[in-house]
Amino acid sequence: MTTGRSPQARIFGRARLRGRADLCDLHVADGRIVQIGASECEHPDVDLAGALVLPGLVEAHLHLEKAYLLDRMPREATSLADAIALTSQLKSTFTPADIRTRSLRLIRAAMGCGVTTVRAHVEFDDVLGLTAVEAILALREEVRDFLDLQVVAFPQEGLTSQRTARALFCSAIELGADVVGGIPYADDDPGEHLDLAFDLAERTGRPLDFHLDFSDDPDQLDIIGVAERTIARGLQGRVTVGHLTSLGSVEPARACAIADLIAQAGISVVALPATDVFLNGRADQVAPRRGLTPVRLLLEAGVNVALATNNVQNPFTPFGRGRITETASLLAALCHFGSLAETDTVVEMITDRAAVAVGLTDHAVVEGAPATFAVFDARTARDLLGDADRAVLVVKGGREIDLEQVPR
Ligand SMILES: [Zn+2]
Secondary structure, three states, X not given: OOOOOOOOOEXXXXXXXXXXXXXXXXXXXXXXXXXXXEOOOOOOOEEOOOOEEEEOEEEEEEOOOOOOOHHHOOOOOOOHHHHHHHHHHHHHHOOHHHHHHHHHHHHHHXXXXXXXXXXXXXXOEOOOEOHHHHHHHHHHHHOOOOOEEEEEEEOOOOOOOOOOHHHHHHHHHHHOOOEEEEOHHHOOOHHHHHHHHHXXXXXXXXXXXXXXXXXXXXXXXXXXXXXXXXXXXOOOOXXXXXXXXXXXXXXXXXXXXXXXXXXXXXXXXXXXXXXXXXXXXXXXXXXXOOOOOOHHXXXXXXXXXXXXXXXXXXXXXXXXXXXXXXXXXXHHHHOOOOOHHHHHHHHHOOOHHHHHHOOOOOOOOOOOOEOOEEEEOOOOHHHHOOOOOOOOEEEEOOEEOOHHHOOO
């Protein structure tokens, strides 16, 4: 054994890091990576034997309280509007205990893939009130040792069309929600919806995360209003949008100009391929569109693009196992990302890029950063999209996570 090690100090030996040809020893103390050096420790505390070490994976956009609803659905949804309506009907069956149970099931599935941070969009409205927000905020504390859970106050049913929504929006933030959500297409006046969300974010110092432009309609472009407000209010780097699929139907020259505006506004875009491909493209009789945001075009414009799982086994996405590595594999196929370099980018979209999208700093396997990482039986990032989709070890703040200890 190495001498002089503090009680909390541990060495994870023979780690494979991206961008380094040689294997490394990770020296961890007091929850941080204190040193990364060439592998030389003969008796590390944990021998990683050449396994790939990535920063903890990040689920940048997930719905916990409406996961696993298939057995309650009276029928299948036929469109986005129908999925929203169908789920709305089911909300009367949600109880705090039921929300907790289904949320923990999804959290455990995510953690099995090496996820250490989840940003959850949690709904409030005239039916739910703050039931879901309160349940997920309590869960945030309950799982704190295992997972960092960010709560977005999300007005799925709209802000101006719901009697209580504006007051609930403020209350959700006062209760401790981390992020101001929004979904301008849920209200008749998207501009008014955006102003309410930006005002609340500015007043409370919270970042913003919108469901945005979720259709195949090239004229649905609330992204321009979001970018303009972001720049005008000096909120660059504080705004994230999910879906943004309409942009995929915009003709290329205009789409490039909008991508440049998004980059200028420092807005992160989160592709949600499972839901996007399931609900979009339905009216196309020939060669149905994939219905995704134009990932490659956005990347080339310098936009931070992430990907996330969004919905699992509900009217919006009646399948999925809650494994972000599978979602990444789906996106890689849909975007024709197959090479080593391209699949490296896809894995960045569930690690580094997703971390930026949810406002994490210091989320990297580097000296001085928190020792929060996931280990995979893999040599390359591309292996994760194959059969190495489950983490063999997850470390959060220097502590090895035991999935069996996660509450049920
Ligand atoms: Zn969503």
